[in-house]
Amino acid sequence: MTVSGFLSEITIRKKPGHSSKGLLTFGDQTVPCALGRNGMGPIKQEGNGVTPIMTTRMxxxxxxxxxxxxxxxxxxxxxxxxxMGWCDEAEHRCYNQLVSLPFDASHETMWRDDxxxxxxxxxxxNIAPRAKRRGxxxxxxxxxxGFMPTEGCIALQKSDLRRLLGWMSPATRIHIAR
Incomplete structure (x- = not known):
């Protein structure tokens, strides 16, 4: 379904028989994706490798x-x-926020070699409000x-991600479901 030419929603489900691989459906298309190393779950905690089951947006x-x-x-x-970095230190005041490097607490480096x-x-x-240790x-x-597992993110082949972005807006809802 589209609204003003953009998708109103996409759905991500676990690929049958693969806890850390999924299928992302948008419109009439379905593409493979990688999920957290521990699959999908209702509770996301820092470092647990779970892709949270929820509805969210970009x-x-x-x-x-x-x-x-x-x-x-x-x-x-x-x-x-x-x-650019992203703070993953749960006790830090910048937890789950973009930070400038060098940065004194634990963080993800955004500018990667891969x-x-x-x-x-x-x-x-876990953006607003932020809760400590909630991812x-x-x-x-x-x-x-090979769609190797993530730490809880959703990962797509670059060409599929680029194509998907052309159909999405900030109003598009992302349903992460079992």
Whole structure:
């Protein structure tokens, strides 16, 4: 279903027989995706490797300008910089937020040698309000070869992610269901 030319929703389900692999359906298309190393679950805690079962939305994204063009999407995208990180230290005041590197607490480096964050979308999971230990850096991003598990993110083949972004807006709902 679309609203003003954009998808109103997408659905992510576990691929039968594979706890850390999923199927993402948008419109009449279904594409493979990677899920958390411990599959899907109702409770996300820092470091548990679970993709949370919930309904969420995309807030904004980043792209590596040395590797990618700005995606054609109604979702706001910003160029990534080498000094970008994401705090994953649950007790830190910047927990689950973008930070500038160098950074004194535990963090995820956004500017990676591999292509995982060449395109990355920040999902509205534990953003507002933030709760300690309820998960950080839960993104939609580029998948590893063979759709290897994530730490709780949703990862797609780069070409599928780019195509999906053209159909999504900040109003698109993402249903993560068993």
């Amino acid at each position: 807030l904004y994204g980043f792209y590596r300008p040395d590797r990618e063009k700005r995606p054609l999407s109604a979702v706001p995208f910003h160029p990534m910089h080498e000094d 292509p995982l964050y060449d395109l990355v979308i920040v999902l509205d999971i 950080s850096a839960i993104f939609m991003h580029v998948a590893r070869e």
